[in-house]
Amino acid sequence: xxxxxxxxxxxxxxxxxxxxxxxxxxxxxxxxxxxxxxxxxxxxxxxxxxxxxxxxxxxxxxxxxxxxxxxxxxxxxxxxxxxxxxxxxxxxxxxxxxxxxxxxxxxxxxxxxxxxxxxxxxxxxxxxxxxxxxxxxxxxxxxxxxxxxxxxxxxxxxxxxxxxxxxxxxxxxxxxxxxxxxxxxxxxxxxxxxxxxxxxxxxxxxxxxxxxxxxxxxxxxxxxxxxxxxxxxxxxxxxxxxxxxxxxxxxxxxxxxxxxxxxxxxxxxxxxxxxxxxxxxxxxxxxxxxxxxxxxxxxxxxxxxxxxxxxxxxxxxxxxxxxxxxxxxx
Amino acid sequence: xxxxxxxxxxxxxxxxxxxxxxxxxxxxxxxxxxxxxxxxxxxxxxxxxxxxxxxxxxxxxxxxxxxxxxxxxxxxxxxxxxxxxxxxxxxxxxxxxxxxxxxxxxxxxxxxxxxxxxxxxxxxxxxxxxxxxxxxxxxxxxxxxxxxxxxxxxxxxxxxxxxxxxxxxxxxxxxxxxxxxxxxxxxxxxxxxxxxxxxxxxxxxx
Numbered sequence: 001x002x003x004x005x006x007x008x009x010x011x012x013x014x015x016x017x018x019x020x021x022x023x024x025x026x027x028x029x030x031x032x033x034x035x036x037x038x039x040x041x042x043x044x045x046x047x048x049x050x051x052x053x054x055x056x057x058x059x060x061x062x063x064x065x066x067x068x069x070x071x072x073x074x075x076x077x078x079x080x081x082x083x084x085x086x087x088x089x090x091x092x093x094x095x096x097x098x099x100x101x102x103x104x105x106x107x108x109x110x111x112x113x114x115x116x117x118x119x120x121x122x123x124x125x126x127x128x129x130x131x132x133x134x135x136x137x138x139x140x141x142x143x144x145x146x147x148x149x150x151x152x153x154x155x156x157x158x159x160x161x162x163x164x165x166x167x168x169x170x171x172x173x174x175x176x177x178x179x180x181x182x183x184x185x186x187x188x189x190x191x192x193x194x195x196x197x198x199x200x201x202x203x204x205x206x207x208x209x210x211x212x213x214x215x216x217x218x219x220x221x222x223x224x225x226x227x228x229x230x231x232x233x234x235x236x237x238x239x240x241x242x243x244x245x246x247x248x249x250x251x252x253x254x255x256x257x258x259x260x261x262x263x264x265x266x267x268x269x270x271x272x273x274x275x276x277x278x279x280x281x282x283x284x285x286x287x288x289x290x291x292x293x294x295x296x297x298x299x300x301x302x303x304x305x306x307x308x309x310x311x312x313x314x315x316x317x318x319x320x321x322x323x324x325x326x327x328x329x330x
Numbered sequence: 331x332x333x334x335x336x337x338x339x340x341x342x343x344x345x346x347x348x349x350x351x352x353x354x355x356x357x358x359x360x361x362x363x364x365x366x367x368x369x370x371x372x373x374x375x376x377x378x379x380x381x382x383x384x385x386x387x388x389x390x391x392x393x394x395x396x397x398x399x400x401x402x403x404x405x406x407x408x409x410x411x412x413x414x415x416x417x418x419x420x421x422x423x424x425x426x427x428x429x430x431x432x433x434x435x436x437x438x439x440x441x442x443x444x445x446x447x448x449x450x451x452x453x454x455x456x457x458x459x460x461x462x463x464x465x466x467x468x469x470x471x472x473x474x475x476x477x478x479x480x481x482x483x484x485x486x487x488x489x490x491x492x493x494x495x496x497x498x499x500x501x502x503x504x505x506x507x508x509x510x511x512x513x514x515x516x517x518x519x520x521x522x523x524x525x526x527x528x529x530x531x532x533x534x535x536x
Contacts, residue, residue, distance in 0.1 A: 033402070054365070054406075077372075080365045080406035108503045109407035112447055116401065116410060136507040143506045196368045201359055216363035219508055 001198045003298075008195050012055050012077060019062060023324045026066045033083065035090035036062040037072040047162040047171045048072070048094045050087065051103040051155060053110050054079040056194070057215060060152055060294045063325030069159035070103075070323075071096070078194050078297070079216045081109035087117025091125070099124035099168035103155055103175065105147025106131040126168055128175035130154050132184040132305060134243040135212025135220045148215050149257040149294035150182040150305040153317070156326065160316035178313060183243045185236045186303030188213035189226070190261060192296045211235065215259070215296045215303075229266075233273040236304050241281065246308055248282040253307040253317060258292040261300035267291065270302055278306075287317055293325065331389045331429045337381045339530045340396075344374045346529040347522060354525075357518040361505040365406055366518045373404040373412065393420035393436070407503060408519060411444050411457065418443030430480065434465075434472040441465040448502060455500035455512065457519035460491035464527055481534035484527060492516060492524035 005011060013031065020029040020036075027036050035052075051061040052074030061073035072090040076082035091100045100121065104114045106129050118125050132150030158175040166174075188210045191200035201217040204210060209232070212220025227235075246252065256271045258264070267290050275285045286309065294303075307313065320329040347354070351367050358366040377396045384392050397416030400409055418440035423432055441461045445451055452462045467487045471480045495517035500506040505517065 076405040077368070078365070079363050080369055080404075081410070083402050083405050083409060085402045107407075108448065109405070109410065112407060112410035113405065115447075116414075136509075143502060143504075146507060194364055194368075197355065197359075197364055201364050214363075214507065216504075218363055218504065219511060 001193050001195070003193070003195055005195060011195050012075065015055075016062075016075065019324070026322065026324055027062070030089065030093065033086040033089045035072050035074045035086050035093070036065050037090065037094050038066055042067070042071070042096060042163070044163070044165055045097045046165055047098045047101050047168050048091070048096050049101050049103060049155065049159055049162055049171075050074065050090050050094065051151070052076065052082045052087065052090075052114070053105050053107075054081060054216070056192070056297045057294050059292075059325030061155070064152060064155050064159075064323050066321070066323035067330065068163055068319060068321035068323070069155050069326065078196065081107065081113040084113050084116035084120060087114055088120040091117070091121045091123065095123050098165075099126070101125070101158070101162070101168060101171050101175070102127040103151065103158070104129055105151055106144055107146065108143055124168055126172040128154060128158070128172060128179065130179050132179060132182045133214070134183045134239055135185045135214070146214050148184045148186065148305070149255060149303050150179070150184045150307070152293050152326075153182055153253065153255060153305060153307050154178050156321065157313055157316040160319040160321070163319070174312070178307065181244065181308040181313070182305060183240045184303050184305035185239050186213050186215070186220075186257070186259065186301060187211050187232055187236065188217065188259060188296075188299050188301035190300040192217045192260070192299035194297065209301070213299075213301060215294060217296060217299060229269055229273055233270055233304070234277055237274055237277045240304060240306050244306060244308055246283050249284065251284045251286040251309045251314070252278065253287040253289070253309055253313075254278070254285045255289040255293070255305040255307075257294050257303045257305060259299040259301040259303070260292055260295035261298045262302050264291065267302055270304070274304055287314070331423070331432055333385050333387055333389070333392050336389065336392050336396075337378070339533070340374065340377055342529040342533055343526045344378065346525045347371065347374060350525055354518050354522050357516055357521055361500070361508055361512045361515045362518055363504060366408055366522065369404045369406045369408050370522055373400045373409065376400070376403040388423070389432075390420045390423040393417070393423070407448070408522075411448055411519075414447040415440040415444045415461070430474065430477070431472050434468040437465050437468050450502040453498065454502040455495045455498050455505055455517045455520070456502050457517070457523040459495050459517070460488050460520045460523040460527065463487045463491045477534050478536065481531040485531040485535070488524045488527040488531075492520045495520040
């Protein structure tokens, strides 16, 4: 394993310490229990958005704390859900009179720990479960679809709505709606290496790819021989379209997300291919985001997330945001 | 039942888990994401640090404090579930009961709380495939006089439960995303739970 490490058990603490020093104008970090929160208290009474999850997906979620997005983020150990005391402490710190909205990716560990955290607080609270990954079957008999790169789209748009002073119920409904019109799917060329493990999570041949991979290197739909960017994008986009069933002339946001080990040059290439495929289908990519936003440590690969836009989602996607990882109009 | 033998059990669990860590990690990498072993080891290490602090406390306090520690230091599914198990157990200790009666009642309560927390039951390829049969057997055996008989039976039940996870699909937890691809793999949470129960039983089998 070649990683920048001093002591493997100190990685998270040292990384959070650096994060705090790099963005003192935007965030602060509380240690033990660990959570990241806004450096400046919001000027208005608003619903407080708290997300979190295992570390290793940076900038998700800490990089999205700031004006227009999250109020706090609770980082767990690498790929492990955070603990309930982190959520309790974060909620107590950022609570601002209008309730707490937890944004949780649909994994059992995250759900249980957020539930236990919610049990510990006295404020009004709601939870949005994000499950945008169309690679795995959704069924009432399973845990259901995974939450992946579409989570940040929920965080951005609901974060913007919360800034307007919207109620907890309104924010929760809007978040569920954005989740429902967002679908994602990814492909991996290499495994990630969890620092504590010191070796790759899965074996994969030099000529192979994992189609429908999860953001923790979990297996996806199938193991395949590597194909061209056109073919891979076509397979992904057609699966997403099958799920979203967009109308002709539908405007969409297309987010090409890198998993950490793929250069931006290739991500933009994917954006080009994806845009052309959608154009042929009569779907208009009116908004875009390309980059490493929901990573899987050092995994090479990428995912597409597509959100069907309406006036309200568009407005809240375009609005001002000022976080470590996403900044515009401010 | 006192603080000393609760910590003895914890030390035995740690020994067994450490010995089998590569296997647990491999099982988790096959159908999970590979964090289970590190979470368990972190939890055990943190819990063992409490030995002196808890040495004079009653069993219910010891279980509760260890549960809280695991809840706040482990994370992931296993942290939430093992913490719920231990904190559930702490609620049913009675001074009037003997050790086996206590263990049966406490474990039953803990397992029920764990089922509720995980919204899962037997046959879903999780640690509950070990914990539920063990809980039922403990209840059946709570009047047994020979502790070695109990330990041998529980050990067998735990092993059967663990092995039963191999040939079924997962409907809960990370492995459920895999559908049929999870068949043929033992659930790592079931394996670590079985190893822990094994370690406790072995103390009473001569």
